[in-house]
Amino acid sequence: MQNTWIKNHKRDAILLVILLIILLGSMITLYLMNRLHGERKEVIITYDGTEIAREPLTENKRFLVADGQIAEIGDDVTLESLGDRAAESRHLLNIVTIADQQVSVTEANCPDHICVQTGPITGKDDGKVIACLPHKLIISVE
Numbered sequence: 001m002q003n004t005w006i007k008n009h010k011r012d013a014i015l016l017v018i019l020l021i022i023l024l025g026s027m028i029t030l031y032l033m034n035r036l037h038g039e040r041k042e043v044i045i046t047y048d049g050t051e052i053a054r055e056p057l058t059e060n061k062r063f064l065v066a067d068g069q070i071a072e073i074g075d076d077v078t079l080e081s082l083g084d085r086a087a088e089s090r091h092l093l094n095i096v097t098i099a100d101q102q103v104s105v106t107e108a109n110c111p112d113h114i115c116v117q118t119g120p121i122t123g124k125d126d127g128k129v130i131a132c133l134p135h136k137l138i139i140s141v142e
């Protein structure tokens, strides 16, 4: 009788240990997945309330947003290099730069330049966004 009792509970103990290992394993997996996901931040660019681009914060890129149309550009493109096309009266232009895990509006032909003056955001700055209200442009990091 006594022997069977020990045998039964030995099996229970083994089962309990196995369950604990599975539980611990899934907790570690969840933790690692959260960490990985947390580091994969994205830059979200919206024009007039519509998302026009979603780019990883980890890839250094430059974009020209012209009248709500976004295009990737090289390092050589500046508002000055666009000449007459950069005239405020003709197009609404912002150059968005993603570099060193930060995003900023480096150039714009808006009247107030608040978007440029806001400086870079990283997504670690309490939901701070870059807004260019005259151009209906909002840039955030999630």
Ligand SMILES: [Zn+2]
Pocket: 108, 110, 111, 112, 113, 114, 115, 116, 131, 132, 133, 134, 135
């Ligand atoms: Zn602006």
